[in-house]
Amino acid sequence: MTIQAEYLGMPLRLDDQDHENRAYFGLCARHSFHLQRCDACGLVRYPPGTACPWCGDPRAEWVPVAGRGTVHSYTEVHHAIHPGFREAAPYLVLLVELDTQRSQPTEHEAIRVLGNLVTPDGVLAPPEMVRKVGIGSRVRMVFTDVAQDIALPQWALDEEAPQPDRPWRYPSG
Numbered sequence: 001m002t003i004q005a006e007y008l009g010m011p012l013r014l015d016d017q018d019h020e021n022r023a024y025f026g027l028c029a030r031h032s033f034h035l036q037r038c039d040a041c042g043l044v045r046y047p048p049g050t051a052c053p054w055c056g057d058p059r060a061e062w063v064p065v066a067g068r069g070t071v072h073s074y075t076e077v078h079h080a081i082h083p084g085f086r087e088a089a090p091y092l093v094l095l096v097e098l099d100t101q102r103s104q105p106t107e108h109e110a111i112r113v114l115g116n117l118v119t120p121d122g123v124l125a126p127p128e129m130v131r132k133v134g135i136g137s138r139v140r141m142v143f144t145d146v147a148q149d150i151a152l153p154q155w156a157l158d159e160e161a162p163q164p165d166r167p168w169r170y171p172s173g
């Protein structure tokens, strides 16, 4: 059965045949971060997909992965395109490099997972929190519940990790 849900006024839909995303977001709904690990080469991949981007093998199993990492890049959105985000602007879109599988299979590669900066309970972060986060910030994954079978993996500041004195931020005038 197709899953239909709504997030900030936007419709979300997962079709029955979208096996990889059904499995991925279903695990997220249990607040458990999993990725597919290739049976052939042993590397995990993101986003979920039907075959390994490294070796092409379709066989994989879902394995738990630590939701911790470092902000690799970010966008600070001041002009929300969708009305659902208007109240939350400015908000951050983070590209987070996971600690798991860094520099594999080559030194330039890593698993980098997109998400918004949120509070520990999964709500889009307020402006004073947005200003503190930049490239190099340490973050941990939290989940925003959307429906019974869907939660969005998001990022919150990792209170237990040492943070850089001044995370790198784009100059703003």
Ligand SMILES: [Zn+2]
Residues within 6 Å of the ligand: 038, 039, 040, 041, 042, 043, 052, 053, 054, 055, 056, 057
């Ligand atoms: Zn592979």
